[in-house]
Amino acid sequence: xxxxxxxxxxATYLPATVIAIPLLMVAFKKTKEAINDESFAFLSSLTAxxxxxxxxxxxxxxxxxxxxxxxxxxxxxxxxxxxxFCLSLTLFIQALVFGxxxxxxxxxxxxxxxxxxxxxxFYVHKLFKNRVNHSIVLFLAGWSGIVAASVVxxxxxxxxxxxxxxxxxxxxxxxxxxxxxxPAVVGSHLLFFGVVEGFATxxxxxxxxxxxxxxSNKEVLV
Amino acid sequence: xxxxxxxxxAFILITIILTPxxxxxxxxxxxxxxxxxxxxxxxxxxxxxxxxxxxxEALIPDYEISGLNALASTWxxxxxxxxxxxxxxIGIKKTGKRVS
Numbered sequence: 001x002x003x004x005x006x007x008x009x010x011a012t013y014l015p016a017t018v019i020a021i022p023l024l025m026v027a028f029k030k031t032k033e034a035i036n037d038e039s040f041a042f043l044s045s046l047t048a049x050x051x052x053x054x055x056x057x058x059x060x061x062x063x064x065x066x067x068x069x070x071x072x073x074x075x076x077x078x079x080x081x082x083x084x085f086c087l088s089l090t091l092f093i094q095a096l097v098f099g100x101x102x103x104x105x106x107x108x109x110x111x112x113x114x115x116x117x118x119x120x121x122f123y124v125h126k127l128f129k130n131r132v133n134h135s136i137v138l139f140l141a142g143w144s145g146i147v148a149a150s151v152v153x154x155x156x157x158x159x160x161x162x163x164x165x166x167x168x169x170x171x172x173x174x175x176x177x178x179x180x181x182x183p184a185v186v187g188s189h190l191l192f193f194g195v196v197e198g199f200a201t202x203x204x205x206x207x208x209x210x211x212x213x214x215x216s217n218k219e220v221l222v
Numbered sequence: 223x224x225x226x227x228x229x230x231x232a233f234i235l236i237t238i239i240l241t242p243x244x245x246x247x248x249x250x251x252x253x254x255x256x257x258x259x260x261x262x263x264x265x266x267x268x269x270x271x272x273x274x275x276x277x278x279e280a281l282i283p284d285y286e287i288s289g290l291n292a293l294a295s296t297w298x299x300x301x302x303x304x305x306x307x308x309x310x311x312i313g314i315k316k317t318g319k320r321v322s
Binding site: 001002003004005006007009028031032033035036040041042043044045047048049051052053055056057058059062063064065066067089090093094095096097098099100102103104153157164166168170171172173174175176181184185188207211212214 | 224225226227229230231233234237238240241243244245246247248249250251252253254260264266268269270271272273274275276277278279280281282283284285296299300302303304306307308310311312314315317318
């Protein structure tokens with residue numbers, strides 16, 4: 001879902017940048033407030049996890065691949081703003097150092113995998129917790145977050161044929177329209193990568209719950 | 223180091239060690255094709271995809287370090303990414319304290 005440079009028009013990424021800058025400023029401020037001696041280890045290792053988990057490319061039928069993003073884990077533990085900042089930091093390092101996702105279109109990737117995924121996961125978790133089985137809620141939060149992000153990416157890519165055609169009638173930017181991008185990008189996340197993100201969210205948060213419960217008693221005693 | 227920190231460190235180290243599993247996938251993510259791949263699919267390369275250069279040339283494009291095999295490249299890339307995250311978070315923690 002990392003959109004590369006040149007794939008989408010300035011008419012898409014400039015407005016996205018204008019929207020993303022103030023949001024990132026708020027997210028940065030909230031992250032600064034959230035980092036303290038206790039939260040630091042969790043916040044940084046789970047952000048590092050989001051970087052690393054995006055390297056686990058999983059092949060799917062049709063010759064393409066994809067991966068989890070780890071947004072829901074951070075959103076459930078630290079809230080959607082902090083999660084959006086942490087994911088955006090990951091995406092920025094990927095774009096700058098590894099050329100994974102374009103720097104010029106960073107705002108679009110940040111809005112999709114950072115903000116939309118984190119806020120969706122957070123509110124799905126909030127809506128269903130205490131109503132549905134705990135594991136299922138964690139799964140649903142992960143699944144819905146990445147699926148929501150995939151909708152943003154599919155729309156950003158799919159509107160490109162409308163935004164520029166050259167003299168030969170060929171699209172200037174991404175050449176496939178919504179009738180192709182929606183099933184390909186959203187469909188693959190609904191069926192595959194959403195499920196992977198769901199299980200990753202469930203397993204990692206259960207692990208976090210386990211280690212914090214195990215040690216909270218001891219720390220209180222000390 | 224507290225017990226939690228030890229568990230978290232082990233968790234992230236194990237994840238980094240496992241990253242070469244991601245190399246099993248041959249195909250790219252849908253849509254993240256190179257200009258050549260797009261040319262093969264539709265018979266031309268859209269102008270902007272052909273001509274747009276990255277704002278800054280990536281140091282380790284596609285997590286591949288020249289001269290190293292895929293396994294070592296993947297491990298080093300994952301370790302660099304994770305280390306950068308930790309360093310930036312330490313930086314943010316320090317500025318946060320100074321402000322308050």
